[in-house]
Amino acid sequence: MKYWRVPLDSNEVQVSRGKVHIIEERCKGCGYCIEYCPREVLEFSKAYNAKGYHPPVVRSEDCLNCHYCELLCPEFAIFSVEAIGEGV
Amino acid sequence: MKNKSKPDVPHPLEDLVRMDRIPHIWCSGCGTGSVFASCLTAIKQTGIDYRRFTMVSGIGCSGRGAGYINIDSFHTTHGRAIPFASGIKMANPDLNVIVFSGDGDLCAIGGNHFIHAARRNMDLTVVCINNFTYGMTGGQVAATTPFGAKSATTSAGNPESPFNLPLLAYAAGATYVARWTMLHSRDLADAIKESILRKGFSFIEVLSPCPINYGRRNKEKALDALRKYQKNTIVKNGANPAEADIDFDKGVILGKFIDIDKATCDESYRKMYRPQETADKQLKTG
Numbered sequence: 001m002k003y004w005r006v007p008l009d010s011n012e013v014q015v016s017r018g019k020v021h022i023i024e025e026r027c028k029g030c031g032y033c034i035e036y037c038p039r040e041v042l043e044f045s046k047a048y049n050a051k052g053y054h055p056p057v058v059r060s061e062d063c064l065n066c067h068y069c070e071l072l073c074p075e076f077a078i079f080s081v082e083a084i085g086e087g088v
Numbered sequence: 089m090k091n092k093s094k095p096d097v098p099h100p101l102e103d104l105v106r107m108d109r110i111p112h113i114w115c116s117g118c119g120t121g122s123v124f125a126s127c128l129t130a131i132k133q134t135g136i137d138y139r140r141f142t143m144v145s146g147i148g149c150s151g152r153g154a155g156y157i158n159i160d161s162f163h164t165t166h167g168r169a170i171p172f173a174s175g176i177k178m179a180n181p182d183l184n185v186i187v188f189s190g191d192g193d194l195c196a197i198g199g200n201h202f203i204h205a206a207r208r209n210m211d212l213t214v215v216c217i218n219n220f221t222y223g224m225t226g227g228q229v230a231a232t233t234p235f236g237a238k239s240a241t242t243s244a245g246n247p248e249s250p251f252n253l254p255l256l257a258y259a260a261g262a263t264y265v266a267r268w269t270m271l272h273s274r275d276l277a278d279a280i281k282e283s284i285l286r287k288g289f290s291f292i293e294v295l296s297p298c299p300i301n302y303g304r305r306n307k308e309k310a311l312d313a314l315r316k317y318q319k320n321t322i323v324k325n326g327a328n329p330a331e332a333d334i335d336f337d338k339g340v341i342l343g344k345f346i347d348i349d350k351a352t353c354d355e356s357y358r359k360m361y362r363p364q365e366t367a368d369k370q371l372k373t374g
């Protein structure tokens with residue numbers, strides 16, 4: 001993770017890590033999750049889903065498990081869970 | 089990372105949604121689904137048994153909420169969500185009654201019901217999605233359409249002034265008044281949770297985009313509306329509702345404006361007309 005100033009206790013504080021799940025066929029391509037993810041984890045897929053929308057895809061492994069995409073998505077199409085045993 | 093396969097765990101809100109009815113009818117970029125997700129999150133966070141809730145909606149796009157939630161719910165007639173909800177509350181005061189509906193339904197067509205339930209301090213949580221228009225019927229001018237905004241019936245701009253809903257709620261007697269936008273999902277979920285847990289008429293206005301029938305005529309895509317909600321708003325808890333008129337050029341005030349303790353309608357009614365019941369209850373709860 002990039003910091004503009006390294007916190008003094010950065011070695012001790014555990015940064016939570018998440019894994020984001022996308023249920024592509026529910027997505028209506030509004031882009032809310034992509035635009036408002038604080039870590040810019042997501043981008044539009046080049047592919048279409050069955051409804052003709054471009055769902056998001058994961059472009060980086062920086063997910064913080066903040067659940068914001070999950071709250072903001074109008075379609076119940078994205079959510080995050082804690083990444084377990086995937087290293088920090 | 090592969091995303092093609094379905095996740096092995098369900099979406100955390102699925103237990104509260106009638107999944108057989110999903111996808112819902114809300115358009116791409118409509119904010120109603122986001123407000124709905126915040127509302128379900130709030131219900132979940134209270135930790136209260138789902139059987140102790142009822143959701144009531146009126147007519148309109150957001151009125152579909154009652155049909156999608158997987159708890160007892162009522163989809164009522166136009167403008168009448170509040171009287172149905174009041175009836176439920178008076179008959180069964182132990183239920184947490186949430187009204188989930190739109191600005192047109194609650195404050196224009198059902199405007200009289202709204203002010204009188206607020207006056208009575210009826211113990212309801214009213215989540216009012218304000219998208220500035222009558223979305224479902226094609227985007228006609230509403231009592232909330234901003235001055236000058238275009239609609240299907242005001243093609244040269246709205247010549248009328250809109251309601252300041254927090255001021256209306258407060259003036260009528262609401263004991264909790266807040267305003268958030270659908271982008272402020274966490275604050276919104278916290279406000280709904282707080283309203284469920286408190287007693288009295290709680291009014292939460294939520295600004296939310298209708299890109300199809302409002303945005304399209306006012307050159308505002310869904311994401312443009314969200315950027316406005318982010319940049320042209322000021323969080324000011326405790327602000328005077330009289331300052332809460334909606335003018336994005338000046339900055340729209342968000343936050344919790346009012347939180348007053350006052351006996352609710354069902355409490356006062358029971359105390360005066362069912363004194364024995366009240367005494368029994370006090371004995372039970374200590």
Ligand code: SF4
Pocket residue numbers: 018020036037038039040041042062063064065066067068069070079080
């Ligand atoms: S959980 Fe937070 S960090 Fe992870 S993808 Fe969603 S919005 Fe981004």
Ligand code: SF4
Pocket residue numbers: 026027028029030031032033034055056072073074075076077078
């Ligand atoms: S917020 Fe939901 S519907 Fe919108 S693009 Fe993201 S996953 Fe799709």
Ligand code: SF4
Pocket residue numbers: 113114115117118119120149150219223224297298299300301302
């Ligand atoms: S018409 Fe407007 S309010 Fe209704 S579902 Fe579509 S975007 Fe939402």
